[in-house]
Amino acid sequence: MSSLLGVSQKCQYALRALFELALRYPSENVTTVAEIAEKQQIPLRFLEQILSKLRAGGYIESRRGNQGGYVMTVSPSSISVGEIIRFIEGPNESIDCLKRNGRCPFTGGCAFKDLWEKAKSSLTEIFDGTSFQDLIGKHNREGCLFDYMI
Amino acid sequence: MSSLLGVSQKCQYALRALFELALRYPSENVTTVAEIAEKQQIPLRFLEQILSKLRAGGYIESRRGNQGGYVMTVSPSSISVGEIIRFIEGPNESIDCLKRNGRCPFTGGCAFKDLWEKAKSSLTEIFDGTSFQDLIGKHNREGCLFDYMI
DNA sequence: TACTATTCCTATCATTTTAGTTGGGATTGA
DNA sequence: TCAATCCCAACTAAAATGATAGGAATAGTA
Numbered sequence: 001m002s003s004l005l006g007v008s009q010k011c012q013y014a015l016r017a018l019f020e021l022a023l024r025y026p027s028e029n030v031t032t033v034a035e036i037a038e039k040q041q042i043p044l045r046f047l048e049q050i051l052s053k054l055r056a057g058g059y060i061e062s063r064r065g066n067q068g069g070y071v072m073t074v075s076p077s078s079i080s081v082g083e084i085i086r087f088i089e090g091p092n093e094s095i096d097c098l099k100r101n102g103r104c105p106f107t108g109g110c111a112f113k114d115l116w117e118k119a120k121s122s123l124t125e126i127f128d129g130t131s132f133q134d135l136i137g138k139h140n141r142e143g144c145l146f147d148y149m150i
Numbered sequence: 151m152s153s154l155l156g157v158s159q160k161c162q163y164a165l166r167a168l169f170e171l172a173l174r175y176p177s178e179n180v181t182t183v184a185e186i187a188e189k190q191q192i193p194l195r196f197l198e199q200i201l202s203k204l205r206a207g208g209y210i211e212s213r214r215g216n217q218g219g220y221v222m223t224v225s226p227s228s229i230s231v232g233e234i235i236r237f238i239e240g241p242n243e244s245i246d247c248l249k250r251n252g253r254c255p256f257t258g259g260c261a262f263k264d265l266w267e268k269a270k271s272s273l274t275e276i277f278d279g280t281s282f283q284d285l286i287g288k289h290n291r292e293g294c295l296f297d298y299m300i
Numbered sequence: 301t302a303c304t305a306t307t308c309c310t311a312t313c314a315t316t317t318t319a320g321t322t323g324g325g326a327t328t329g330a
Numbered sequence: 331t332c333a334a335t336c337c338c339a340a341c342t343a344a345a346a347t348g349a350t351a352g353g354a355a356t357a358g359t360a
Contacts, residue, residue: 004155004156004157004235004239004270004273004274004277005154005155005156005244005245005266005269005270005273006154006155006156006157006244007154007156007244007245007266008244009244009246012245012246012262015262016262019261019262081265085154089154094155094156094157094158094159095155095157095162096159096162111169111285111286111288111289112162112165112166112169112285114288115231115276115277115280115285116155116157118276119155119273119276119277120154120155122272122273122276123154123155123269123272123273124154126265126268126269126272127154127265127269130265135261135262135265136261138261138264139261
């Protein structure tokens, strides 16, 4: 990663997978990992781990065994993209100034701190302000193919 | 990196080093790598490489040999933080959707693309809108110590 | 000239992170 | 019973990160 926005592939997979399940909400039919993997072009065994983690976080539920799969049980409008990013990426903070007990080279405060905070809060605002329902709305308005419904 | 804002340690060092030189602008006296390293708490040999790169980019100039060092030759008001971040981090793009020829899982367009673009442009706006002169202004207003002047 | 402080160039390296892969076990519906 | 499916944990290959090291080139100074 490197250019400003730091969102790992894994996290992008998680978001796409959750989006795929959100599209089916509030149906109680489960969707298999294989189907999500195919629709969203994610390596299947890697996706397994990601869905397992999302399940642990309470964002989705699973049904095991034959005819099993995953299903979203909370409303897509109640989950924001930002929440999922934080959940998947964890509490890592790459900016020294923003770390707890981060060291600033100047005792009087660092010239960059405000800037990093501003950038971070701007992203937080955008990502926390976008729910999966919003994504679905956009998706629909732009006339994407619902090939899974055909 | 990992949590939203993806700015490497190396890049933070580059920004701090350049800021340190900007503080001395428009003086033509050079500053040694050793002094910058000490003031900004950056590993010296690593900083050497970073300054070398900034020089190649035309942001600073060097004087070699005894009594040598680095000096800023362009106005701090003409260089933005965003420009330096891009210069140091390079053209890497971690978001699939934003890559040239990036593959979106949906042929009709990806539900996330707009979101990534919005986030990216928000950061660009913030970082490109902040020059090193702005940082110095902030630094001064907040009463930081200019211990190198004492 | 010799000496020393400095930047410059290139290679190497250790650690961590990333992005998976693999193997096998547990569970369930038919 | 059997096949489809999720579940768990370990392993791994590649890349990125954050340096470290050696020595060459340069320039001021005695």
